Amino acid sequence: MTKFSQYNFNDSINKSLQEIHFEEPTPVQEAVISLVNKKKDIIVQSETGSGKTHAFLLPAMNALTDKQEVQLLIATPSRELAYQIYEDTQAILKNYPEEYNAFIFVGGSDRERQKRKLEAHQPQIAIGTPGRLWDLIRENDLHIENVERFVVDEADMTLDMGFLDDVDHITDKLPENREMMVFSATIPQKLEPFLNKYMHGPQRVEIKNNSIIPKNVDNWLMSSHGRDKKQMIYQLITLGEPYLVLIFANTKRTVDDIYNYLRSQGLKVARIHGGLTPRERKRAMKQVENMEYQYVVATDLAARGIDINGVSHVINAEIPDDLDFFIHRVGRTGRNKMSGTAITIYEPGEEHKIDEIEHMGIKFEPKDIKNGEIVDSVERDRRVHRRATQEKLDTKLVGFVKKQKTKRKPGYKNKIKKAINEEHRQQRKLQNRQNKRQEREARKNSHK
Structure with missing residues (x-):
């Protein structure tokens, strides 16, 4: 070495x-x-x-x-x-x-x-x-x-x-x-x-990273389910004992909104964005370095221009418009082989943005907040996959179903049910094969 x-x-x-x-x-x-x-x-x-x-x-x-x-x-x-x-x-x-x-x-x-x-x-x-x-x-x-x-x-x-x-x-x-x-x-x-x-x-x-998100960083994904994201962020940063939390938003206005809300809840918060004067930004950075603040709300300016030591948590209040910034944001935590947690909050209708991030090779752990605790959640695409499978199934079996209903013979409902169950079984079988292929490919790539 x-x-x-x-x-x-x-x-x-x-x-x-x-x-x-x-x-x-x-x-x-x-x-x-x-x-x-x-x-x-x-x-x-x-x-x-x-x-x-x-x-x-x-x-x-x-x-x-x-x-x-x-x-x-x-x-x-x-x-x-x-x-x-x-x-x-x-x-x-x-x-x-x-x-x-x-x-x-x-x-x-x-x-x-x-x-x-x-x-x-x-x-x-x-x-x-x-x-x-x-x-x-x-x-x-x-x-x-x-x-x-x-x-x-x-x-x-x-x-x-x-x-x-x-x-x-x-x-x-x-x-x-x-x-x-x-x-x-x-x-x-x-x-x-x-x-x-x-x-x-x-x-x-x-220099390529062996993994886009280091193994020492937990990468969580949370749906807002239409809830107020500012309240979610407050819950997240007051659960447990984070050392230093860096909260990212896309615009100065959103940074100010989150900053003002968290301050109204009695938290001591710093903000860093291009709308502040150079003197204000420099003073805020110095105060963060001196550990006068535990929570910092920032635009992507901070992700590319500032190295804040000791960040234990990164929260993406918004998914960045430029997905490369996602990497820069998450890279603020888990430095020097320390453990870290990255949390991305997305809104209904933003699933396609998550898909794009996942296509970059990034894997999320689905989480939610229930009864004041962070718990495992249902995989984001499970319902989507089920709905897509059902749509395919309906298209494929619609003729059969109509035919059986028209005949109205005894047991026609059982025949429909049996056919649908068989189709589900075949879909699961195909999905399992695909998953195993992907796992084999992933193992093969990891040894290259």
């Missing part, structure tokens, strides 16, 4: 790794570190929470010199993620000499103050959102002519949020021989022209 001590990092990094209790690299770190050391352009596709940040930080920081010039440039689409990377960087820089610095540049902060800071000296590491980075580069405040490594983190989110033009401008100003690293949970087709334009024979690395 590989250890970080085998990578020949400098003493400062090794000491910092010991202090943050990093001993063994994750699969993405093991795959990427050697490529970064070889100055290869790389495109890395790996899920949120897989350890991507340290995969590029550790080897890139190991190559830094004490020259007062930007050597490592990191662009990330959200302020929250920028601060997260900055804090990870500071934790490693802790044991470096004083002349090594990382600066953060994000929208919503004092640009004039940032300019004055850059006039005093340039940092070795610059981290920021694309818009603010480009503003400072364009105005010749941030000097990137000697950058050796450029990282674009969460590239798919960069594209979705409309920041790709800024990243394009930044990349165009970088030296030709710089190393470029693109990290993303997905690589959309729309991103390919950008990658082809700026990357030189990039090596692609794709």
Whole structure:
């Protein structure tokens, strides 16, 4: 088993790794570190929470010199993620000499103050959102002519949020021989022209999870049955003793509705969404990190841009419009091999959305709340399957039934009943065969 001590990092990094209790690299770190050391352009596709940040930080920081010039440039689409990377960087820089610095540049902060800071000296590491980075580069405040490594983190989110033009401008100003690293949970087709334009024979690395939902996470599914979901959420988070609950909704309005309801019930709740000011969001994040809140309601911004430690429960108050976000949401719990619980609430009429998630290879455990307890529930598709089977049966036997009724001979009802029972038996037999085939296929795939 590989250890970080085998990578020949400098003493400062090794000491910092010991202090943050990093001993063994994750699969993405093991795959990427050697490529970064070889100055290869790389495109890395790996899920949120897989350890991507340290995969590029550790080897890139190991190559830094004490020259007062930007050597490592990191662009990330959200302020929250920028601060997260900055804090990870500071934790490693802790044991470096004083002349090594990382600066953060994000929208919503004092640009004039940032300019004055850059006039005093340039940092070795610059981290920021694309818009603010480009503003400072364009105005010749941030000097990137000697950058050796450029990282674009969460590239798919960069594209979705409309920041790709800024990243394009930044990349165009970088030296030709710089190393470029693109990290993303997905690589959309729309991103390919950008990658082809700026990357030189990039090596692609794709780290696939062995299972989409880790075995240490219980993945529950609950129907609202038309009930008020806010009341259901209140029941769920006050049953037992959850350590930290992250509740996801699709819109700022729904987040506010859930937040206000839970507060009205006497709970201390934080909320995080794009409608808050940068200062409010940063303060809320700091309070959550300091365990001042046990419940957090958020939009998907949090799923892609924030790493909240210790999440024991994730609740999907709404099924995300982009099903990839389902993976990112559930991935907030069960981190570091700790146990976790993910709960998805769906409304009548949303069964097709659950079908789509299940087609991604995700399995749910049906649950319900009864008498103040969480209990096993009937499988979601059992009634649907029974109804579909009955519809097929009626179509197939309708002629027979009509014929028997028309004849009105003694025992005609028994004949109909017998025929229907036989049809049911055949349907069950076929279903059992299909289930066994699927189980065999699943076992075969698990051994590949």
